[in-house]
Amino acid sequence: MAEPAKKADVGREPAETISGGHLVAKALKNEGVDVIFTLCGGHIIDIYDGCLDEGIKIIDVRHEQVAAHAADGYARMTGRPGCAVVTAGPGTTDAVTGVANAFRAESPFLLIGGQGALTQHKMGSLQDLPHVDIMQSITKFAATVPSTERVADMVSMAFRECLNGAPGPTFLEIPRDVLDGKLDVTKARIPQAGHYRASTRTLADPDDIEKLADILVKSKRPCVLFGSQVWTCRAADAAREFARTLNVPAYMNGAGRGTFPPGDPHHFHRTRRLAFDKADVIVIVGTPFDFRMAYGKRLRADATVVQIDMDYRTVGKNRDISLGLVGDVGRILSAVTDAASGRADNGAQRRKAWLEELRAEEEKRYEKMLPEFKSDTVPINPYRVAYELNEFLTEDTIYIGDGGDVVTITAQAVQPHQPGHWMDPGPLGTLGVGVPFAMAAKYVHPEKEVLCYFGDGAFSLTGWDFETCVRFNLPFLGVIGNNSAMNQIRCGQIMKYGKERGDVGNRLGDVPYHKFAEMLGGYGEDVREPSQIRPALERAREAVASGKPALVNIWVDIDVWAPGTRNQTMYK
Numbered sequence: 411m412a413e414p415a416k417k418a419d420v421g422r423e424p425a426e427t428i429s430g431g432h433l434v435a436k437a438l439k440n441e442g443v444d445v446i447f448t449l450c451g452g453h454i455i456d457i458y459d460g461c462l463d464e465g466i467k468i469i470d471v472r473h474e475q476v477a478a479h480a481a482d483g484y485a486r487m488t489g490r491p492g493c494a495v496v497t498a499g500p501g502t503t504d505a506v507t508g509v510a511n512a513f514r515a516e517s518p519f520l521l522i523g524g525q526g527a528l529t530q531h532k533m534g535s536l537q538d539l540p541h542v543d544i545m546q547s548i549t550k551f552a553a554t555v556p557s558t559e560r561v562a563d564m565v566s567m568a569f570r571e572c573l574n575g576a577p578g579p580t581f582l583e584i585p586r587d588v589l590d591g592k593l594d595v596t597k598a599r600i601p602q603a604g605h606y607r608a609s610t611r612t613l614a615d616p617d618d619i620e621k622l623a624d625i626l627v628k629s630k631r632p633c634v635l636f637g638s639q640v641w642t643c644r645a646a647d648a649a650r651e652f653a654r655t656l657n658v659p660a661y662m663n664g665a666g667r668g669t670f671p672p673g674d675p676h677h678f679h680r681t682r683r684l685a686f687d688k689a690d691v692i693v694i695v696g697t698p699f700d701f702r703m704a705y706g707k708r709l710r711a712d713a714t715v716v717q718i719d720m721d722y723r724t725v726g727k728n729r730d731i732s733l734g735l736v737g738d739v740g741r742i743l744s745a746v747t748d749a750a751s752g753r754a755d756n757g758a759q760r761r762k763a764w765l766e767e768l769r770a771e772e773e774k775r776y777e778k779m780l781p782e783f784k785s786d787t788v789p790i791n792p793y794r795v796a797y798e799l800n801e802f803l804t805e806d807t808i809y810i811g812d813g814g815d816v817v818t819i820t821a822q823a824v825q826p827h828q829p830g831h832w833m834d835p836g837p838l839g840t841l842g843v844g845v846p847f848a849m850a851a852k853y854v855h856p857e858k859e860v861l862c863y864f865g866d867g868a869f870s871l872t873g874w875d876f877e878t879c880v881r882f883n884l885p886f887l888g889v890i891g892n893n894s895a896m897n898q899i900r901c902g903q904i905m906k907y908g909k910e911r912g913d914v915g916n917r918l919g920d921v922p923y924h925k926f927a928e929m930l931g932g933y934g935e936d937v938r939e940p941s942q943i944r945p946a947l948e949r950a951r952e953a954v955a956s957g958k959p960a961l962v963n964i965w966v967d968i969d970v971w972a973p974g975t976r977n978q979t980m981y982k
Contacts, residue, residue: 426596430558430589431456433598434522435464437565440603443493445469445853447480447846449504451497453524453537453586469853469882474501476846476875478508481519482579483843483850486665486833487808489644491518491572492850498524499537502583503544507840510548512579515664515836516642516720518572519579520565521545525554527587545581550574552581558591559598566601573610576721577642611643614718614735614742621733622716623749625691626656627757629714631764632691635682638664638836639696639720645740646829649695650676652743655751657758659685659768663697664836668826679825680775681768689713696720696739699728700837718742783823786940789967792816792891796823798943799863799889803827806858808851810834812844813865814898816891818972820863842871848886849879859954860886867896867918873926876959880931885954888927888961889947893968894918901971902978927961937964 428436434457438446445467448454461468471477474496481492496505502523509521526535545552551571555564561584568580613619626632640649640662646669653660653676661682662669670677678685686692691714698719699706706729709715714732717725718739725734735742750756783797792815800823803809809826810833811817817834826832833851835843844862851860869890879886896916904912924934933953935946943964950960 426594427592428595428598429456429460429592430555430561430584431458432460432463433558433561433600434565434584434589435460435466436600437562438466438493439464440601441566441569442490442603445484446493446495447471447477447484447850448495449474449477449497449501451501451524451537453498453526454495454522454589456589457495457522469849469878471846471878472874473872474504475508475842476849476872476878478505478519478521479511479843479846479872480850481521482508482512482515482517483833483847484854485512485517485519485577486641486847487830487851487854489642491520491569491577493520493522495522496524497537498526498541498583499539501537502539502541506544506548508846509545509579509581511835511838511840511843513548513550514838516576516578516638517836518577520568520572521579521581523581523583524589525583525585528556528585529587541583542581548579549581550578553583555582555584555588558588558593561588562598562600566606570607573607576639576719576724611738611741613745614737616745618733618735619742619745619749622693622735622746625714625716625733626658626693626746627750627753627755629691629757630760631689632656632693632761633659633661633685633689634693634695635661635663635697636666636669636695637662637697638666639739640669641665641830642696642720643738643740645738645743648740648743648747652747655747655758656756657761657765658693659765661685663702664834665830665832666696667832668829671827672825675765678768678772680822681771683708684771685768686710686713691716693718695743698724698837702837705729779822787967788939789893789965790938790940790943792819792966792970793823794940795863795889795891795943795964795966796820798947799861800824802944802947803861804859807831808833808855808858808860810844810847810851810860810862812847812862813841813868813891814839814896815901815972815975816863816865816868818898818974822972841865841868844868844888845872845875845879848888849875849882849884852879852884852886853882859951861889862886863889863891865897866890866892866894866921866923869923870918870921873923876927876932876961877930879959883957885957885959887947887950887954888959890923890961890963891966892921892923892963893966894920895968897968897971898975900968901975905976923961923963927959931958933958933960935960935962937962
């Protein structure tokens with residue numbers, strides 16, 4: 411005999427259910443993420459379904475490394491963590507390089523990777539790998555989401571870790587049955603925007619603020635280096651006020667470039683080594699003593715060295731310092747400026763001669779470089795390309811460098827006009843960031859011009875996603891310095907093993923990349939004469955304005971290198 415039907419609960423509404431993929435999307439939206447960069451896979455498609463419902467744009471690329479670099483680029487442009495979503499196994503391992511690059515560059519984004527079902531754990535499911543173990547050493551946080559009700563909670567946890575101290579990437583793997591699983595929405599914790607995170611804009615010890623102000627007021631020949639964390643903290647105003655109030659010559663590296671506009675009286679570009687050799691006080695802001703600083707050895711041994719950084723672990727690493735301050739670099743700089751400004755004599759007038767000395771040397775070194783900047787040789791001198799690119803920049807041009815020697819050379823010429831308008835791979839030295847960075851920059855700032863200068867070797871790594879920029883209407887202006895070689899390495903091999911072995915493993919074919927651009931639906935142009943660089947750039951700018959990504963393929967001299975390339979210690 412059949413059991414009688416159970417009486418429905420009086421007045422109870424049917425339960426609303428939600429899937430793991432939709433919980434991911436809700437958590438992303440609460441975080442302020444408006445786009446994900448992705449390459450599809452069966453493990454992750456429920457996230458797409460959720461993103462469509464939440465109004466989050468989905469940009470699908472041709473390689474997972476591009477998705478990770480684009481999420482990194484999004485974070486650098488917005489100041490908010492980005493997000494990339496990839497499938498399990500090779501999808502996640504393909505993204506490893508992008509994660510590692512962001513880790514060394516202190517750029518925050520969340521990588522979400524698929525995984526086989528929990529019910530198939532250790533059974534050899536499709537694309538099963540120990541992703542968390544792989545990712546732990548190159549992220550600030552890596553974990554598996556154990557159940558559907560924890561999905562949104564752990565997404566918010568990962569985003570918090572992105573911004574803990576110096577920022578960086580995090581990783582979550584979400585098993586397929588967790589992502590596809592459904593539950594009563596009331597049983598899932600969905601952290602709400604603005605209610606699960608404290609401010610990270612911490613201030614250093616007030617006593618140390620006073621100590622630094624005192625050091626600077628008494629200094630005769632101070633200098634300051636503003637690194638990438640100045641942009642990370644959106645501290646350009648504070649940095650400029652610091653240098654101007656105290657009359658301190660300022661140098662910039664990494665994403666700190668653009669803090670001062672070209673021609674600013676406190677912006678110095680070519681005399682950093684001289685300043686470090688003669689300064690009595692050197693303030694290093696938001697950049698580590700890594701290989702770019704010769705691990706601190708480029709700083710005078712008897713100088714007073716002060717380090718300001720978001721990460722306690724960076725301060726005093728590789729070189730002893732006189733004073734270290736940890737916290738938000740913008741708040742620290744503003745506090746030091748205020749502390750020094752309150753004194754009748756903050757030493758600013760006393761340092762006038764010091765700045766004049768450095769300015770005179772800047773002008774002398776610029777004049778010395780002019781013959782290369784304006785060279786008419788064929789093949790084209792890469793310094794001429796760098797000079798032309800700098801002359802071509804507008805107030806709103808975001809400049810991206812992707813390559814080895816091309817980035818090193820253009821760093822001597824290209825001066826962005828605004829903060830946040832310079833992007834390069836960062837200290838990992840990863841080639842292939844150019845197209846995904848351009849993609850992200852154009853998505854975030856559709857009103858701005860995005861110009862990316864590639865080495866031909868660098869472009870070939872991720873160049874197929876030029877088509878993604880065509881498909882998603884993200885037009886940027888690309889320039890390729892084409893010498894048919896991985897030329898920075900070639901230089902080292904010639905110096906170390908001789909000319910006869912210099913071309914082993916680094917010579918590439920002569921690829922007409924302008925035709926590649928045309929094949930993928932963009933604008934392309936080939937340049938072999940120096941006088942044709944500017945006209946070609948102008949025509950490419952017009953094409954971009956019409957909605958087409960562009961590539962200008964410039965054939966450059968294979969036997970011209972930057973001094974930094976020729977002086978690399980690994981080849982000595």
